[in-house]
Amino acid sequence: MIVCPYCHHRVLEGTLFCPECGASLVPEEAGEGTGHTPEVQPEGDRPAPASPETTSSEGRTTAHIAPTELRLLVLNSGRTIVCPPQEVILIGRSDPAGAIFPEVDLGPDNGYLAGVSRRHARIIRRGNEFYLEDLGSLNGTFLNRDRLTAHLPVPFQDGDEIRLGNLVMRVILEKIQREV
Amino acid sequence: MERDIRLDCTPSRQRLPALSEEQVLYLLVELLPAHGEGGEIRLPLDICLVLDCSSSMRGDRLHQAKEAARYIVGQLTPEDYFCLITFNDRATVTVPRQPVQTPAAIRAHIEEVQASGGTEMGRGLEQALEQMFRVVAFSGVRRLILLTDGQTYGDEQRCVELARKAQEAGIGLTALGLGSEWNEDLLSTMAAHGNSRSEYIAGEEAIVPLFQEEMRLLQGIVAQEMALTLQPAAQVQVQHLFRVSPEIAPLPLHETWEKGYEVPLGEWLGVQPQVFLAELVLPALSPGRHRLLHLSFSYRLPRERIRRREEYDLALPCLAEKVDDGVPDKVRRALEKVTAYRLQEQAWQEVRRGHLEQATRRLASVITRLVQMGEEELARKIEEETRRLQRTGQTSAAGKKDIRYRTRRLGRHGVEPKETGAR
Numbered sequence: 001m002i003v004c005p006y007c008h009h010r011v012l013e014g015t016l017f018c019p020e021c022g023a024s025l026v027p028e029e030a031g032e033g034t035g036h037t038p039e040v041q042p043e044g045d046r047p048a049p050a051s052p053e054t055t056s057s058e059g060r061t062t063a064h065i066a067p068t069e070l071r072l073l074v075l076n077s078g079r080t081i082v083c084p085p086q087e088v089i090l091i092g093r094s095d096p097a098g099a100i101f102p103e104v105d106l107g108p109d110n111g112y113l114a115g116v117s118r119r120h121a122r123i124i125r126r127g128n129e130f131y132l133e134d135l136g137s138l139n140g141t142f143l144n145r146d147r148l149t150a151h152l153p154v155p156f157q158d159g160d161e162i163r164l165g166n167l168v169m170r171v172i173l174e175k176i177q178r179e180v
Numbered sequence: 181m182e183r184d185i186r187l188d189c190t191p192s193r194q195r196l197p198a199l200s201e202e203q204v205l206y207l208l209v210e211l212l213p214a215h216g217e218g219g220e221i222r223l224p225l226d227i228c229l230v231l232d233c234s235s236s237m238r239g240d241r242l243h244q245a246k247e248a249a250r251y252i253v254g255q256l257t258p259e260d261y262f263c264l265i266t267f268n269d270r271a272t273v274t275v276p277r278q279p280v281q282t283p284a285a286i287r288a289h290i291e292e293v294q295a296s297g298g299t300e301m302g303r304g305l306e307q308a309l310e311q312m313f314r315v316v317a318f319s320g321v322r323r324l325i326l327l328t329d330g331q332t333y334g335d336e337q338r339c340v341e342l343a344r345k346a347q348e349a350g351i352g353l354t355a356l357g358l359g360s361e362w363n364e365d366l367l368s369t370m371a372a373h374g375n376s377r378s379e380y381i382a383g384e385e386a387i388v389p390l391f392q393e394e395m396r397l398l399q400g401i402v403a404q405e406m407a408l409t410l411q412p413a414a415q416v417q418v419q420h421l422f423r424v425s426p427e428i429a430p431l432p433l434h435e436t437w438e439k440g441y442e443v444p445l446g447e448w449l450g451v452q453p454q455v456f457l458a459e460l461v462l463p464a465l466s467p468g469r470h471r472l473l474h475l476s477f478s479y480r481l482p483r484e485r486i487r488r489r490e491e492y493d494l495a496l497p498c499l500a501e502k503v504d505d506g507v508p509d510k511v512r513r514a515l516e517k518v519t520a521y522r523l524q525e526q527a528w529q530e531v532r533r534g535h536l537e538q539a540t541r542r543l544a545s546v547i548t549r550l551v552q553m554g555e556e557e558l559a560r561k562i563e564e565e566t567r568r569l570q571r572t573g574q575t576s577a578a579g580k581k582d583i584r585y586r587t588r589r590l591g592r593h594g595v596e597p598k599e600t601g602a603r
Contacts (some may be wrong), residue, residue, distance in 0.1 A: 001201065012461065014204035016512060017519040018194065022545040024516075024552075026507055099414040118435055119417070136421075136432040147337070149369060151420050151430040152522070154529050 009126075010087070020126075068128045071172040072162070075107040080172075082135065089123040092135075106167060115139035115165025124153055132156050132175070139165035147171060184602045185403060185448075187477045189488035192511045196498045204419075205462055207494060208511045208595070211454040211477065220400030220450065221482035224320030226261040226459050227252060227398075228277065230308045232328035232358075233266040235294040241358065244384040245327055248391035249290045252325075256280040260320075262540065263311045264290065267304030267520045268297030277311040293471060301328060302335030305342040312351055321398055321447055322351040327387070328367075329358040336366050343370035350405070352376050354394055358387065360578035368584075374406075374423070374431055375446020380585035382578065397449035400577040404447050411440035411474040415463040416474075422459075424514045427589040428521040440474075448479075453594035457514045471495040493576035510595040514555075517590040520549045524562070524587050531575055540566055546587075556565045558586050574584065 002025060007022035016026055070083040074110045081104055082091050090102040093111045095118045104123075106116045117137040124131040131153035134141035140162040143146045143156055156162070158173035192206040229249055237245065249264060256262055263277035264286075275289045302346045308324055324346055332339065343353050343397045352375035355367040364380070371378035381390055410418050410433075418441055433441040448454060462472060471496040480487050523546045530539035542567045550559035 011198060012202050013197070014193065014206075014462075016206065016515050017549075019519070019522065021541075022519050022523050022549045026512065053505065105220045135432070136430070138432075138434055147340070147369065149310060149365070149430070149525070149529075150372065150432055152525050153530060155533060 019121050029104045067134075067175075069174050070123070070125070070130060071174070072104065073172060074106070074109045074171040075168040075170060076114060076166075079109055083123065085125075089125070090119060091122060092120040094118075106164070109167060111167055114167035116167055117165075120164050121148075121162075130156055130171075132162060137164065184213075184480060184481075184488070185477075185490065187475075187492055187542065188212055189475065189492045189494065190508050190511055191494060191496065192515075193503065194505055195503050196462070196465060196470070196496050197503045198465055198498050198500050200464050202464065203462050204265050205460045205472070205496075206511055206515055207458045207460060207473070207475075208424075208508075208514050209408070209456040209475065209477075210460065210595070211406075211448070218252035220402055222399045223401050223404075223482050224259045224261075224318070225256060225398055226277075226312070226315070226318050226320060227256070228263045228265065228324050230265045230267065230304045230324060230326045231293070232299055232301070232304070232330060233293055233297075234268045234330050235296050236299075236330050236359075236361065241384045242293070243389040245418040246290050246293060248327075248388045250287050251388060251391055252285050252395060253280060253286050253290070254520045255399070256283070261315075261318075262286060263308075264293075264326070265304050265307045265311065266293050267300060267469045268295070269300055270297075271300070271303040271307040273307055273311065277314060285524075299328065300333050300335065301326075301332035302338040302342065303348075304345075305339055309342055309346055313349070321401060321404070321465045323354060323398060324351055325354045325356070325391075325394065327356045327358060327369075330361055331363050334364070336363070339366060340369050341594045343376070343558050344373070347373040347376060347444075347446075350375070350446070356381055356387075356390065357581070358384065360576075360581060361366050364581055368418040372432060374444050377427060377429075377512060380581045382582065400450045401482050402448035402451070403481060405446035406448060406454075406479040406584075408443040408445060409440065409476045409478070410443070410458065411476075412460065413470070413472050414471050415422065417461040418458055419461050420459040422457045422518045422521075422590070423455070424517060425455035425458050425594045427588045428517060428591045429588065431456070437451070441447070445598050452592070455514060455591065455594055457511075457518055458521065463542075465498045467498050469495060469497050479564070512580065514591075514595045516549065516553055520553070520555075521587050521589060523549065524583065528575075528580060528584065531569065536569060536573060540569055543569070553590075558583070558590075561586070583599060 001026055003010055004018040006023045007020055007021040018025055072081045084103055092102040092105040093107040093116055094101050094105045100118045108153055119135050120137040121134050121141045132143055133153040134148040134150045136150040144161050155172055160171045162169045185430035188210040189206040231245055258279050258281045260280050261277055262280050267270050268276045275286050353371055355371045355378040358366050358381045367378040381387055412418055421433055423429050423431055431443050436442050473493045476489055478487050478489045523542050527539045527542035543562055547559045547562050561583055565575050569575050
């Protein structure tokens with residue numbers, strides 16, 4: 001992982017521009033030709049961090065806010081799925097032959113019949129904010145009945161309805177209670 | 181002379197570092213005419229014009245739209261087909277699909293069109309498809325040209341479904357929005373396919389020039405039935421695929437069981453460059469050479485029956501030591517444009533959801549990016565709109581549309597460096 005020097009968003013190695021603030025992440029010494037002018041941003045234009053969490057220069061997140069647990073209630077089957085506490089959560093159907101193992105596997109909920117693609121959508125966690133992104137699925141991803149434009153993450157909240165094809169889920173966000 | 185097409189692929193790195201975690205690799209895909217410019221073919225055209233005739237089109241708008249329809253008919257020959265559907269609260273087949281043998285009679289029908297009532301786009305599209313689907317096979321170019329200036333209510337999903345049905349049958353869509361009141365999310369979603377596009381027309385005076393441009397493109401075909409197929413190796417993910425040129429747009433990736441992802445691209449119109457950018461997520465890699473992706477591009481040259489195919493294997497060495505090779509300039513330029521496009525699209529979504537502070541921040545990032553790219557004029561437009569957003573909590577419908585469509589056109593000139601003074 002590398003950390004964007006401007007907004008502290010964490011991205012995978014090899015990323016050229018920060019998807020959160022657009023800053024160039026190409027090291028200066030790697031440049032060649034006109035395309036590699038080092039990023040010069042006027043102080044006023046410099047984008048601020050996108051989430052309220054504070055992140056150290058090494059990219060370690062210091063939790064000032066109680067972490068939130070994300071659960072998805074699949075209305076078609078009544079199953080509640082507790083999402084793992086990771087930054088990117090793939091939603092789809094597992095396909096061992098194609099080495100696709102989504103964190104939220106809707107195969108057991110009759111996802112195939114409901115029109116869920118193998119790599120249908122993903123949830124991106126930024127601190128305690130959650131975004132839903134359609135991955136160009138065949139039957140679409142809907143947030144509160146609005147069809148999402150493919151590859152454009154949109155924020156969602158507790159109580160929102162997510163629909164993948166004909167499979168409907170309710171979002172449950174709960175603060176994790178910790179004993180001190 | 182008909183041309184072969186060369187497939188030119190450039191990864192963002194020629195060598196990869198061995199990592200115990202995932203990493204990103206970009207692949208720039210350029211389609212190049214093997215023998216340079218010239219040699220586009222004029223094929224028979226099958227054009228269906230779907231015209232909004234709601235009351236908001238009254239006056240100059242309808243006058244210019246009729247002028248544009250007459251221009252299209254004037255460009256067609258008896259080998260070509262034309263039909264005109266008008267819609268308001270209901271749809272009318274004003275000119276049934278027919279070979280253009282009596283252009284004067286067709287023009288007389290166009291003249292009779294009047295504007296009144298509401299905007300029910302779905303009904304217009306249903307009639308259009310009904311006319312187009314009367315023919316199963318057509319060896320030329322089939323196009324649905326939609327012009328609207330208003331919002332359709334309640335049938336948006338139906339409109340998207342009808343657009344997909346046409347696109348899957350090889351009928352491209354040009355969706356034109358006139359003025360500031362139409363739903364650009366709907367038109368963009370309808371046109372989110374390899375063989376389709378949407379355009380913004382600010383004022384009625386620009387209708388005829390845009391139709392002239394459309395006809396110029398449709399009358400010079402380089403290739404037909406183009407398709408990209410991406411077969412990633414196990415555990416390699418194709419995260420995104422964007423068309424960079426002629427216009428920036430995300431391309432839907434449809435999974436196929438044996439082939440990975442197939443992306444239909446339709447026709448290559450005119451001499452516009454064809455550039456695509458794939459974002460791959462690679463798994464943890466050990467040192468050695470790794471085969472990552474197989475890409476094939478298939479197409480048919482006009483008037484040829486057989487499909488041709490170009491293949492590319494992405495296989496790169498992975499090194500245990502640090503790799504600090506430069507990123508090829510054209511890959512960086514392509515991704516820079518796509519990044520600006522994605523950030524401003526995200527900003528509009530945030531505005532829609534009332535997250536104004538985030539949207540303002542995001543737009544500021546787009547301005548920075550555009551200034552770096554030498555796109556000062558577009559950056560100034562976004563700055564104006566950002567100030568309006570901060571002042572009033574709203575954006576102007578016309579300003580937002582102008583920015584969205586100008587940003588898409590950042591890819592119009594391919595991935596060559598921007599020439600000074602060029603627009």
